[in-house]
Amino acid sequence: GKGAQVIVSRSDATLVKRLFERDVPEIHKGIIEIKAIAREAGERTKMAVVSHSENIDPVGSCIGPRGARVSMISEELGGEKIDIIVWSDDPFEYIARALSPAKVVSVEIDEITKSARVIVPDDKLSLAIGKGGQNVRLAAKLTNWKIDVKTESKAKFESGDAAHTDVDDIGGIFSGTEDISLD
Numbered sequence: 746g747k748g749a750q751v752i753v754s755r756s757d758a759t760l761v762k763r764l765f766e767r768d769v770p771e772i773h774k775g776i777i778e779i780k781a782i783a784r785e786a787g788e789r790t791k792m793a794v795v796s797h798s799e800n801i802d803p804v805g806s807c808i809g810p811r812g813a814r815v816s817m818i819s820e821e822l823g824g825e826k827i828d829i830i831v832w833s834d835d836p837f838e839y840i841a842r843a844l845s846p847a848k849v850v851s852v853e854i855d856e857i858t859k860s861a862r863v864i865v866p867d868d869k870l871s872l873a874i875g876k877g878g879q880n881v882r883l884a885a886k887l888t889n890w891k892i893d894v895k896t897e898s899k900a901k902f903e904s905g906d907a908a909h910t911d912v913d914d915i916g917g918i919f920s921g922t923e924d925i926s927l928d
């Protein structure tokens with residue numbers, strides 16, 4: 746008709762932000778701030794938070810007692826998995842945290858191209874990359890850095906330190922292409 750048209754999207758990252766603002770009093774009061782969110786709607790969300798009070802754990806507050814807060818939001822989103830990390834202004838630390846639950850051995854960054862080379866243990870490559878590349882793709886969106894994940898053996902091989910050539914690595918470069926700033 747002639748009236749105003751309203752388009753509602755449940756796939757936007759702002760929905761997740763608003764749900765946390767509603768259900769986590771520390772976020773609503775401004776004690777905890779959501780710095781960035783990367784989301785693949787219906788599948789997984791990664792969220793970076795920071796506390797403005799040294800006495801409050803931002804991740805624990807978002808998760809809630811026995812996971813109650815994050816579970817309620819996850820159910821609201823149809824069972825979507827939600828990873829919450831502590832934001833850091835140090836890109837080395839932030840990129841390593843964004844790839845959780847994988848453990849990172851080292852991070853090398855190029856500030857000019859905003860790209861990072863991340864080395865993970867050989868047995869953690871699939872965890873770092875995630876199913877269908879989802880973990881590293883969301884980490885790249887969350888940090889807004891291109892992320893190249895390599896195993897330790899592949900990195901040694903490329904630098905000429907390896908004595909063998911039988912390296913099977915499916916790592917790759919992923920880049921965040923969406924604007925994830927929530928300021």
